[in-house]
Amino acid sequence: MGILLAGGFYFAVLVFLGGGVSRFLILWKTYGLDKAVPVRGAKSSPGTQAKTICKALGDTFFFARLIRTNDVLWPGEWIFHVSFVLVVLRHARFFLAPVPGCIAFLQPAGIIAGYVLPFALIYILVVKLIIEKRYFSTYNFFLLSLIFSASLTGILMRTLLKTDSAAAKVFILGLLGFRLQAAPGGGLFAAHFMLVLALVLYLPSHLFTAPFTLLEARAREEELKRIIHEE
Amino acid sequence: MKNRNSFTSCLSPRQIMELDACTQCGECLRNCPVQEVTGNPSISPPEKIRIFREFIRATEGVKARLFGAGDIDRTLLEDFTKAVYECTTCGACGQDCSVGIFTQRLWPMLRNEMVRRGLGPLGAQANMPEAVRNTGNPYSRAAAERFAPWRPDIRIAARSDIAYYAGCTGAYEAQPMARGDVLVLDAIGEPFTMLSAEEEVCCGFPLFITGQHDMLGDLVRRLVCAYQGKGIKTLLCSCPCCVNFMTRDWRPFYGGPLPFRVRHITQFVADALGRGRIAVKKELKERVIYHDPCYLSRGVGIIEEPRIVLRSIPGIELLEFSRHGMNSRCCGAGGAARKVFHENAVAIGRLTIDEAVDKKADKLILGCPACYAKVNEAMQGNEKQIRIVDIMELFAAALR
Incomplete structure (x- = not known):
């Protein structure tokens, strides 16, 4: 089982990094080519630029644009994303030795987030599928199902069918150091690990690009005031 | 490929x-x-x-x-x-x-x-480049018909700081709008020039929006040089699509900064009202509802000026659509989709008509020739009816 999980781990990491390199190459290729790039308004003053950055940070960390369009969905989406980040940070202890103080500090919050996460996902599904009955992409449904399953297996490992977390850490550090170690016993760890690897394979690209487009959108909004109006 | x-x-x-x-x-x-x-x-x-x-x-x-x-x-x-x-x-x-x-x-x-x-592109959109090449406009209409049917007998300067561009849709498909524009400019009294019917060709927007970019550089350079020859400092236009394309995209296709600035006609009129160059005395006791064209509001941020112009008419009660300003609803004519997906365009246009009627407006005020042509078409056979007027058509009538 350990070899299978290790193979899956290296495959997922390679695909993830390959995807990143591939995207970088596409951007590199298009950079500076002569295209019809629309003109925007004059650049704003440094003070206004600072405000624009603050607004974009608000959009990134508080999903301010989503509040504007869907305040019912917003709590679920925001709590889900915050919980997800906390859970990921909590899991960093498996990849780091010694564990940095900040990661250790976040452990209690990470545990709570681990329990909140599936409820946030249920909320999103209820809003999308039952209350609003609107478009729900197959990809997002797949992704949420994947995270929900990973989250449930994680909770089970912590509560009912406890897994040896020390053995899990040894296994993961072994993977990182290319010195394979035995995986913790029981199928639950394997299931959880595979689900997370699948998540790495299907990780949505917006996690990396949305902050840039949000900043762009705020800058565009600001420059719109000067595109045709007098200074 | x-x-x-x-x-x-x-x-x-x-x-x-x-x-x-x-x-x-x-x-x-x-x-x-x-x-x-x-x-x-x-x-x-x-x-x-x-x-x-x-x-x-x-x-x-x-x-x-x-x-x-x-x-x-x-x-x-x-x-x-x-x-x-x-x-x-x-x-x-x-x-x-x-x-x-x-x-x-x-x-x-x-x-x-x-x-x-x-x-x-799809369907009739594919004919546009050839039409523009042969006739100067995407409708394949003769240059002789460009201004003659609607332009009133007013003085057009040979050279001036200000030029007016009527645009193909305004000139051929929404003539009351183009007529209203020149009547208002004449009333303001600042001399303005226009290119001849042969020189005033398509701004390039219909080709740009349908993805047919091959001719755009030539078309834009041709127009910019013609206006440069007239020594203009400001180019006025009322068509939101043209204004949007001129403001945002002419520069890259021209290959550098434009030698003049582009302004929407409502900006010019609002400014003239502010400077006391023009005033409306005639009272129009009407409830009107103004539809923000997408390429004007979301496109270049012109939202307040049309409202300043409308509010300057004594007696006018200005109503708003539930979606207005930056959030305005498309009239259905945008993106040249109306040339192929006619039924969608009519159905979308009727949403605007129905809301205007439901709000008990006397007139639906439009500010875009494409909207004007398509919403008028959508009105035919629609259960709810309302009088459609272009903003400058209404303003010119109030000046009389």
Whole structure:
């Protein structure tokens, strides 16, 4: 089982990094080519630029644009994303030795987030599928199902069918150091690990690009005031 | 063109990032006019982005780089092309986008890619380049008919600081609008010039928006040089599509900064009202509702000036649509989709008409020749009826 999980781990990491390199190459290729790039308004003053950055940070960390369009969905989406980040940070202890103080500090919050996460996902599904009955992409449904399953297996490992977390850490550090170690016993760890690897394979690209487009959108909004109006 | 070739050569790095940033959340469907009348999510913004990402992945993804690009199913390409051309490019999806994608400019560039591959444009849109080449306008109408049917007998200066561009849709399809423009300019009293009917050719917007960019450089340079020859400092235009294209896109196609500034006519009139160059004395006791054209409000941020102009008319009660300003609803005519998806355009236009009637407005005020032509068409056979007037047509009438 350990070899299978290790193979899956290296495959997922390679695909993830390959995807990143591939995207970088596409951007590199298009950079500076002569295209019809629309003109925007004059650049704003440094003070206004600072405000624009603050607004974009608000959009990134508080999903301010989503509040504007869907305040019912917003709590679920925001709590889900915050919980997800906390859970990921909590899991960093498996990849780091010694564990940095900040990661250790976040452990209690990470545990709570681990329990909140599936409820946030249920909320999103209820809003999308039952209350609003609107478009729900197959990809997002797949992704949420994947995270929900990973989250449930994680909770089970912590509560009912406890897994040896020390053995899990040894296994993961072994993977990182290319010195394979035995995986913790029981199928639950394997299931959880595979689900997370699948998540790495299907990780949505917006996690990396949305902050840039949000900043762009705020800058565009600001420059719109000067595109045709007098200074 | 082989379907294995790159799908990103028409896009800027920003647009590639935007494609990657789409979360498929579907918030953009909320105010999409095409969704309102078709209810077909397979042609929705997130689905178009998802499919286009598949095209990029198939040709430039990790697997394609390692093992060679795969062929893309022709039917999928054709379905995507239809979806991207069914859009009115109004940009409401971008306004609602939770990650701020600039869709009003993304869709035309995806269309450009489909044209490059020989899949677009669709139907009558394909005739436009030849029509513009032969007649100077996308309607294949004679230059002699451009101004003669509507231009009143007023003094047009040979040279002036100010020039007025009527635009093809205004001149041929929405003549009361172009007539209103020149009557108001004449009333303001500042001398203005115009190009001759032969010189005033298409601004390039219909070709740009349908992804047919080959002629744009020549067309834009031809117009800019002609206006430069007239020694102008300000170019006035009332067509939102022309104004948007002139402001945002003429510079890259011209190859440098324009030798004059572009202004929407309502900016000029609002300024003249502010400076006391013009005043309306005639009272119009009417309830009017103003429709913000997408390319004017979302496109270049002209929202307040039309309202200043309307409020300057004594007795006017100005009503607002539930969606107005930056959130305005498309009239259905946008993106040249009306030339192919006529039924959608009429159904969308009727949404605007019905809301105006429900709000008990006496007149529906439009500010775009494409809206003017299409909403008038949508009125035919519609249960609810309302008088449609262009903003400058109304203002000119109030000046009389």
